Amino acid sequence: MIAGQHLADELDELAAQSLGRARRTIGGAQGPTVRVDGRDVLCLCSNNYLGLAGDPRLRDAAVAAIAEAGIGAGASPLVSGHMDAHERLESAIAAWQGCEAALVFGSGYHANIGVLAALVRAGDEVFSDELNHASLIDGCRLSRAQIRAYRHLDASDLERQLGASRARRRLIVTDSVFSMDGDLAPLAEIVALADRYDAWVMIDEAHAVGVFGETGAGLAEATGLGGRITVRMGTLGKALGSYGAFVAGSRALIELLVNRARAYVYSTALPPPVIAAADASVAIVRGDAERRRALWDNARRLHGGLERAGLAMRPFTSPIVPLVVGGAAEALAVAERALEQGVLAPAIRPPTVPQGTARLRLTPIAAHTAPQIDHAVGVLSRAIRETGA
Ligand SMILES: Cc1ncc(COP(=O)(O)O)c(C=O)c1O
Structure with missing residues (x-):
């Protein structure tokens, strides 16, 4: 009973700092889209870079x-x-x-x-x-x-x-x-x-x-x-x-x-x-160098699109494209808004990243299409604007 209270207090503390974590259940196979709560959404957060997990x-x-x-x-x-x-x-x-x-x-x-x-x-x-x-x-x-x-x-x-x-x-x-x-x-x-x-x-x-x-x-x-x-x-x-x-x-x-x-x-x-x-x-x-090229093309398209949409992006270095928001609560709000609009990219918060650099870690994969990437750019830039992050 006492242990239970201590554990609950600890969880409350995490929640109060917007640092609580919970899993989301994914239906079907890993791919450019995944099924969340019965709905197909663009998956922009996996490490399935070459799309081979479901090959x-x-x-x-x-x-x-x-x-x-x-x-x-x-x-x-x-x-x-x-x-x-x-x-x-x-x-x-x-x-x-x-x-x-x-x-x-x-x-x-x-x-x-x-x-x-x-x-x-x-x-x-x-x-x-x-x-x-x-x-x-x-x-x-x-x-x-x-x-x-x-x-x-x-x-x-x-x-x-x-x-x-x-x-x-x-x-x-x-x-x-x-x-x-x-x-x-x-x-x-x-x-x-x-x-x-x-x-x-x-x-x-x-x-x-x-x-x-x-x-x-x-x-x-x-x-x-x-x-x-x-x-x-x-x-x-x-x-x-x-x-x-x-x-x-x-x-x-x-x-x-x-x-x-x-x-x-x-x-x-x-x-x-x-x-x-x-x-x-x-x-x-x-x-399959072609598959690697497709991955890089998608990553460049995503990074360039977000930059053109006016977001402050770090220089492009690899298919991991961080969209740094800052506060944990703000990053959660952006991720939630993006998911409502069909883009899955959970907020990454401390201690995974340093304090004040909470972010959406965006990772396109080789199998995404150009229209999917462009759609994600629109959703993410709107989510940033609408949440004031
Ligand atoms: C840089 C790095 N090293 C190691 C690991 C751990 O690999 P695994 O997920 O196979 O345990 C990960 C990923 O989770 C990682 O990002």
Whole structure:
């Protein structure tokens, strides 16, 4: 009873600050539109960048895998859960990423906490961009290494902190494409600093895989810097349309993770149908530059349209287009008005983004049509005007 009251008080406090969160149930498959409360609305908030989550080729691959290998992996990978499908996918990812080896984790969150806690420990230092994803922050905390947060994208601040370090091991970790802002880590400067100060580099390509690079391998591919990055992590549940994540790097790195990454060792391997769908997706993503172009065209159209409608937009950097509103209550009002008009883009509020920068994080996908994007521009700019945000 007393615990219940405390919990209710906490929830009331969140609601009073417009920081309460609730899920919305989506009907049907993920796509350019989704079904909300029985109504089709434009989905401008998923990470299904290439529209593959509902693709029949992924579904067919999953169904075939179920017929061959059933549903569950039944055990963690080191026991009996590492099946043919997992082995095939890891080889395909390693080849795609141009790395010696790859390892599939249960999710991006698992991968990040698993890698960081395996690679650094007390006595080491991790240099972490202040806007890194929560899973990287949690991995840093779990590792017990000293965390040195540097200012967002600021290579000078990073250098200052590296220069002062006397740690046994130094690891620089950054999102390559930042999940809430869509801006890009200064990878060339980061790898140069890593060379100068004898540090390792880990990048989280969750929002770059499928989106950046000639074959969609990520920002490492697009910048040609892959060979100077120690750890590349990417997810299989965003542009790739399935679920899970991978880490790619040297054979020694992957072997060490198989031995030391607790989030890998102590967790059941992903189901064969999920793995087979990801495998099919890697082949599609590598070969389908047209789909990537469609995504970028839509993102540019959305960003340009909002700018022309008079909204203050940040410079265009990637298919993540933040529409920063400011206050949490105001962002909620804009999102609600947009949904009434048929556009789904929930308000993203603290602690996901810094105080005073609540926003609608807009993410068009390859499968949206130009008229859909133009419609969204109209709805969103009206929602901003009408709510006075
Ligand atoms: C940058 C970044 N890293 C990691 C993750 C976690 O990945 P997953 O959703 O597969 O756990 C996410 C997304 O949620 C992300 O945006």
